[in-house]
Amino acid sequence: MICIGIDVGGTSIKGAAVDEKGKLYERFVLPVDPSCTQNELMSQLIDMTRNYINSHDFGEKVCGIGLGIPGLIDSTNGIVTFSDNLRWEDLHVAELFEKELGIPTKISNDANAAALGETIFGAGKKYKNTVVMLTLGTGVGGGVVINGKIFDGNCGAGAELGHTSIVYNGVQCACGRRGCLEAYASANALTKQTIEAMEQDKKSLMWEIAKEQDKITGIVAWEAEKKGDPTAKKVIDQYISYLGEGILDYCNIFRPECIVLSGGVAKQGTNLTDRLVAYCEKQEYGYPRAPKTEIKVAELGYDSGIIGAACILLK
């Protein structure tokens, strides 16, 4: 079985054929020209996909096309309701692909597609019941996979896991609410927390590390903490506590077998997950009788978006 997975980003669109074992074929890439209209870009993408399929011999027919797209996606009807990054609105993606290429097409929010990919071929592949993924990047994206299928609520508008409040009346979030997990646990939030702590402690090692790296990022506090800087330790402990509260929420709501973390912050690996486990254990509802939720980092890396998008139709 062969499906095409397409990972739509704000600057480029990547795609490839993926088989039922998760094997990836040659990739194609379409740079996003910001001067194009949404329909022009769609035409380019459909042409590129057609050429890609025609120029490859996969040994069997391509039986589906899946697209992971950032924004508010009506997965039921295959429509991009609104994508801020791409400036797409009310774009009937699935219909356009099916009409032009005659291949069943489904779309999903990119974070949901990535969660599906990790559940089927990545860190969550051992687990059958429920897997939750949190992407800790510029924002906090989320995806929920229940019995091998994406759960995304009415018209695909759910699973906005970065937009639940963890601090009552807290920091203003870009979504309009206050105190969202995204405003406390994204890589951007960690950077902001790092800068604030550095301002308070001009002697912190973090200044040196930021200078070496030529900028202040979410990595600075992790590196300084490893070298024994107490202010950096405070930043990380506080960050773990914010993210830990979000993770505890999702343990109690979904009782997933596994929570998978991806995005920039997840590069800390077990240094991140061990501390989250230490923070969360014993606080989950029903402890010690309730089944345990594992916390892992994502495994699929760079191609997770393509693989996840293909998975929408692979299973």
Next chain:
Amino acid sequence: MICIGIDVGGTSIKGAAVDEKGKLYERFVLPVDPSCTQNELMSQLIDMTRNYINSHDFGEKVCGIGLGIPGLIDSTNGIVTFSDNLRWEDLHVAELFEKELGIPTKISNDANAAALGETIFGAGKKYKNTVVMLTLGTGVGGGVVINGKIFDGNCGAGAELGHTSIVYNGVQCACGRRGCLEAYASANALTKQTIEAMEQDKKSLMWEIAKEQDKITGIVAWEAEKKGDPTAKKVIDQYISYLGEGILDYCNIFRPECIVLSGGVAKQGTNLTDRLVAYCEKQEYGYPRAPKTEIKVAELGYDSGIIGAACILLK
């Protein structure tokens, strides 16, 4: 189609036959004798269920027995892992019923069963995709119904919707965490908030109303507010804000078509729901493009537990 629904409570167990239209037959009731062991009580309940079935002519065979039980319920395996109220532990309820009565038996957490009943025959019956129910009583119970089925996570230990934190490092919750929705939005929490406000304002009308009612309950502030008491209004506004934050979380996570409220606080009807709608509108993720989530009060009333339990097997 006829199923037996059994609503297990800490002081009494109620049951009845329910047909596929939600019609309830005569009820049976078994008082819970606290001096009985769990196995003795099970024997009594199985005997009573057998006698009930044998003494009624439903015109067709009983094809299932469903039980809604408070506590940590392993719905996958039909086992009560732990029920604090009933002091039951590791009790293989479904197996015992099936062995003795030869009728397929399933169990679920009582809040999940009630949510299913409301979705199939009550306030949520118009909605097909996702319905979330919150029960605002002594604690905050929760249930999630996706495509007509209970979602309860790994081994049925999820959907603990009262145990997500809405106030970082907030009030201690009975579950062990701090700041849980239950600690701010249960009827008990509202009573506590009312008492605190009364202590601060000895001239509040709430004192008079509490005297009339002979005790301070969650109703006192609602009644005093109707009569223009400004301190009561503050209590209710604050309560709406806590519950509203929980509801916004569940809108963004599940994007349900409807959130159904039940329990003591829900008796306020549209006075409650209109204010929650006013609090939540425009704050939901993706507003105004995302589909709207309705907020309603439960409709099934006293029999919701029985009907919900029967629904586990009716559909």
